Amino acid sequence: MSNDAPSNNHDAVNAAIGLLQLLQGVDEFSHKVFPESAALFKGLAQSQSPHTLFIACADSRVVPEMITQTQPGELFVCRNIGNIVPAYGEMLGGVSAVIEYAVMVLGVRQIVICGHSDCGAMKGLLNPLSTSGMPTVEAWLRNAEAARSTVFARKLEGPQALQALIEENVRLQLMHLRTHPAVAAGIAEGRVALQGWIYDIEHGQVSVFDEGSGSLQSLPEAIARLQGEAVP
Known part of the structure; x- marks a missing residue:
């Protein structure tokens, strides 16, 4: 003793x-x-009206408000290991409730799923032995199993496999997001837009998925594309 x-x-x-x-x-x-910022907080004291639901990894190095340079009240943030969105009905719980509330009550106009470099959850998915003894983590990561299968089919290894999995996981979670009734209705009615990001921690850069081509775009490319779409 x-x-x-x-x-x-x-x-x-x-x-x-x-x-x-x-x-x-x-x-x-x-x-x-x-x-x-006392005036800002006074206005926020009784209500909130965020424009974006931001779904990010719980990783301590990812700070949504810092990355997006937004103020309190602008982002409704949901964080979990691996920036995962279970398909609707598969694992109803906190993430599903956040999505439903954000769309139906808060009326968010955008939903961003943000993956990031050096993601520990994706490392765990690539190396199942590393999550041995953590049954809750293992069960949660099964929501990204299809992404791992895609990467394994491409026979990638090492850093290439990790980066590919990070990207495939964001694609997969965007697909899962569309299965949620509130999101599906919002998209159909033109009230909600979705976007997938990959945040590079070391370089402070964000790449954006272009769903038209299915590829990643640099930030300047994504901004230019959206500026073009914003012109009537």
Whole structure:
């Protein structure tokens, strides 16, 4: 028991330091950041009207508001391991409820599914042994199994396989998204648009899926395409 005590004490100290840092961050927000945007938060205090549902990985390196340079109240964010959207009826739960609420109650106009480089969930999908002993994770990742099968069929390996899986997973989750009744109705009525992104953490760049060609476009290409579509 005495041998464990130093380790336990060290862990407790680290936990206290981590919590203290969080609280100090809140204190800085309350006294420095919040006053500069007090009018914004006053308007948001009673209601919200986000324009976009942003479905991203729970990875700590992915920060939707920073990537998109949006303000509080603009994004309705759903985060989970692997930016996964179970097909409707397959695994009804938090993600399905978020989608339904965002479309039917909040009236979001866009839904973005954002994958990212070096995704741990996709690494786990490529190497099943790495998720051994985590049955919940394994069950969740089965929602991306079709993407893995596509990559395996292409006989890719190493970094190429990982990048291909990250991309295929976003494509697959967009397909799953369309099975949700609220989304299907929104698309049919022209109220909701979908888009898939791949965020490159190292270079701070986003690539966008062009569903017409089925390929990834650079950000300038995607912006130019949408600007053309926005002209009456």
